[in-house]
Amino acid sequence: MSASASSAAVAEHPLEESKFSLYVQIAMLLAVITGLELVTVYLPFVKWLLIGVLVVLSTVKFLFVIFYFMHLRWDKLFCTILFFIGLVLAGATMWALLKLFGADAAKPLETSLLAPATAVRAWWV
C-alpha cells in the first residue's frame, strides 16, 4: 500500500486506528467495575442502596459492551432499536412477573396448610 493511499484510508476511518487502545481501556474499566461490584456486597449499608448500586454498575458494564464491543455506537440506529425492542420486552416481562409474584397473595401456602386442602376431594368425585 502506498503512503498516500494508506493515509487516505486512515483519514476516512480515523476511529479504526484508535480502536485497539479503546477496547483495551474499556476491558480494564469493566474489570475494575466487576471488582467494585464484589466490594459493594460487603459494605455495611442498607440493602436497597446496595441493590441500586449493583444495578447501576451492571447496567454500565452492559452498555459499554453493547455500544463499544458490539459496535452499536458506530452502526446504524436501526440495530440499536431492534435490539432494544427485545431488551425492553424482556425487561417489562421480568418486571411484571416480579410484581405479580412479589405480592403477598402470591406467596406459596405453608406445607401444613396445603396438606389438608389436597386431602379434600373435589365435589364431582
Add this chain to the structure above:
Amino acid sequence: MSSSAAIGAIDHHHDPSTSTGIPNKKLLMWAFLASDCMFFGCLISTHLIYRLHPPPDVPLAKNVFSIELTSFSTFILLMSSLMMALAVNAIQKGNLKSMRWSILTTILFGLIFLGCQVYEFRNFVFEKHMTISNSILGSTFFTLTGTHGIHVLIGVIWLTSMLIYSFTGRLSEKNAIDVESMGLYWHFVDIVWIVIFTAVYLLEYL
C-alpha cells in the same frame, strides 16, 4: 490505488446494497439476539421469583455459592470479549494472523469459563448436595446457568470452526461480517453473564 488500499476503504458498518443499509447477516444476528434476550429474561425472572418466596427446606444460596470462583469466571469472560473485539478489528483491517491469535485466545478463555462451570456444578452436586431435582434453588439455578453454559459451548464450537475456516484461504477482509456476526453472539453471551452474575450470585450476599 493498490488493491489493499481499495480494500481498506470498505465501510464495515454500512452496506449500500441492502434496503436498510445494514448487512443482512448482521441484521439477522441482532434480531436473534433480541429474541434471546426474552428467553434469558424469562429464565432469570423464574429464578428471582422463587428466590422471593423460598420454601422452608431450601439450602442457603450463600453457603452453596463460591463467589471467588464466579468472580474469576466473570473476569475470564470479560477478557474473552476483549479478545473477540480485537479479532473483529483485525479482520476488518485484513490482518488474518492477528485475527487467528485473537480467536485462539477467545477459545481458550471460553474453555476456561466452561471448565470453571463444570467444576462449580460438580462441587454443588457432590459436595453441597444440590441437584437440579432436589430443591427449587437447584432447579432454577442449574437451568439458567446451564442454558448460558450451552450458549458458551456453541460459541466455542463456532469460534473453532471459524479458526479452521481461516486456514482455507477463503476468509478475508471482504467477508469480515462473518467474524463480526460471530463476535456479536459472543459478546451477547458476555452481557447475559453480566446480568446473571449480579442477579443470581451477588444479590445472595446482601
